[in-house]
Amino acid sequence: MRIKEEFAHVIKQQLEGQWDRRKIEWMIEKPKHEHMGDLAFPCFELAKAFRKSPKMIAEELSEKISASFIEKVEAIGGYVNVFLNREMITTEVMAEILAAQENYGKAIFGNGKVITVDFSSPNIAKPFSMGHLRSTVIGHSLSLIAEKCGYNPVKINHIGDWGTQFGKLITAYRLWGDEETVKKEPIKELLKLYVQFHEEAKENPDLEEQGRNWFKKLEEGHEEAISLWTWFRDESLKEFGKIYDKLGITFDSQAGEAFYNDKMKRVVELLEYKGVLVESEGAKVVPFEGMPPCLIKKRDGSTLYATRDLAAAMYRQKKYGFAKSLYVVGSEQSLHFKQLFAVLRKIGCEWEQGMAHVPFGMMLKDGKKMSTRKGKVVLLDEVLEEAVYQAMKNINDKNPHLEDKEEVARHVGTGAVIFHDLKHFRLHDVEFSLEDMLTFEGETGPYIQYTHARASSLLRKGRFNDSQQYTSAMEDSSAWPVVVSLMQFPDVIKRSFDAYDPSQVAKYVVELARAFNHYYGSVRILDDPEQIQSRLSLVHSVKIVLKEGLRLLGMEAPEKM
Template identity: 65%
Template structure:
């Protein structure tokens, strides 16, 4: 049972359906101060509907509201302030967590349906930059949230392993590259060559023509072009794997753009059969009513991103029979996805409605977008290494006797980087700041992990053994209890709104409530209340650990 859902249902019945339950859920608030109640319902919108003042409506509603979870209500201005039955809720939530452990908060809305998630998808022959972090960690968290709701999540890494940039890279390598130097440090050297190509092309535009010619050779299966391309791809993948390993992320498919080369003719044929292809200035397009035309084939016969994404959508539906297909791609691609989805709709595929673009803002450096072309990138691998080194230094200072320092430093360093991204609403741009990311206090990953370690240490000192039920009334732990109770609701909403930041913000509130409880009560000293209090501590470790897991982070037992 979710508190807000239950309260919304009670209010819906009280109001005789004057507002929908969904609308009531959106209106329910948390009061600013604890003494004003646990939840609050403002009556101002009802004033227009009922043609009465909010001050008249509030007591009428309060008198009618009845539920086993409501203790009493109070009226303040046009608000109904709702106080919950603390003992009923404490017993319910602690018993659930003791019995279900990490399964607590699991939903069933997925019903084993398939969700494909297109995430990460870096371009090969370029370094994995901080700019690629967002799609990777947002997509991974959404996959974990989908699984928590009972979906089968298929993680797809649609690598950028095709396109004119390979023509540029081949030209640059043949002109200025040396095999032994590239083999020693492949990604850095290929990036240097790529940047050099763009610098030289500014004064020698004929290089662009050479690059197009080499890419055409690659498309036609030229032996030398293919060998170089395969070498660049292999070296890139080995580098990417190191990063995915540090982040603890695995994929179900690493089929990139090249995989769809032999699947695009079929798309063009299908569009022709359905009389959707039109000629425009020598190119082939699909005209769309309220959007610019979707370009399918250029005048020189080469296919485009849209053609490839149409082929990928068809392939994924036929392979996985997905219920939803999410594309975790930057918000600058919004128009592209609208066009692709519209074309699929015109082709008569009713599953087009399950395709969703999950856009996100940019990772900025000094207020500007990071650019590989100009060589202005911050490399994710160096950020992760620096984060882990700093975490290790902190551990050496604060807890030199810790047994597995390196492993904990890895958990804390990577956690800091992941949380710094996911605590932000995905559509917002993020200013890259290594300093902010690695703080061990404030709204950071290390603060949450430290809270988990602190709570785990209490369990060890108290020799805690979980018992099956927990019927205790603990007013001093109430703010912790109510946070624990909200977890299933937060997880369900984070999935339905494709917004992992809701889990991140929730964990912050839970950790703060716990640390306040920890600071105000001597948990292990009072024998009468020790079992009850330590049960709350255990519940906090369960939910913190599971919440961190849903963000792609781990919860150290010691720090």
């Protein structure tokens, strides 16, 4: 039951003029204190249109509003506050969850349209560091949330396998590399060579020119350059695959930048045909007003990120016919995407309106950005291994006879790392802290997973039969905050998608877990034979929603911990 939607509809019926129901719904708040009601509608924006004070408008509206789901209406200051019919709401919300199961909160506004989600996109020949975690888990969660909203997500891993850095790496390997050493630990050794190149280049600037020349040879199909590049790419994809397996992430496409090499010439020709490409100091650019020009071709004829991303956007539109296309890429690339979308608009690609850059803050270490070229990275694989180790240690201390404890430790440890990232609003920077990540209390993944396991345990002990319909109203007043939280889940999913913000789901599951644990601590759920079925129906509802919330974040929900 979407109460905010229903309440917005009731308010709209009482308002004169073209007040949009969706805007009314967006304006509805939750009162700061429980004694002030369950929902509140602020009347301040209406004051100008009605030429009355917000307080007077609230008083007039409160006298007109009535609905079966509303118990009482009060005008408090400039707000219309409503108290919901708890018995009716509890019955309907739980009946809806128990009937829908994991489909509770599913929306259809996506109408089966395609949404491409470009995320993760690590560079080959470099380790998968904690710096790559943000794009990976945010993008994966958004693709799951989009699917929940009725879209058909296409998950794209746009591998960074092209560019001047590969000319630099080839130069470094030819100068200092050893084939046997690289074969033993490819990513570790290639990173060492990449870091050495930048250290040596400080004293010998000619190395930069050598790097550019080898990339030019790579673009021209030079046999040795292609052979080394292919080797570096194959080894990298093997290592990346191990990380994605641990995170439970799959992709529909892993076509990297190099895939678009044969498609860029047509992009340049199209830009010339449309008359938007001009020459500037020997390079070719698309100029704009109020924004730096978009560089399409360098003076030496080599291509850039923008050229490849234009080719990729056109290819994806032709292949998938997307309605929306998301790029989950760090905030530092905001100008690049503004330019990319502006070029597409300039040449008349109307489908550009469905494209969006989803920026996020940096993963910091000691307050500073992690840097691959300086060798200052924390490897994601090592963090995941440590997290799983700590989870196993915790299980051995507290529940050594737990069944399948290796699998549970993997789910809990990996979930701790994912949740630590996703609980932050994506635009905020995140300070890397292994200690905070692995805390098994408070606003953490393990806390949510443990709450789910606790609910599962109660259902087993109470021999809950989910085929039996919930019939009786609960007499537990402490259950109401849990019901209110359950009722909010569909709205949270919609808001998360609209804002491209998985942290709203993460914060929601924390609130639901807290409400449930408070209920668990104040009511002996299994002790009253007359109330046990209705109480367990509530427990089962919580279990369903917690599990689905965790799934939308890309996490598992263990039955036992």
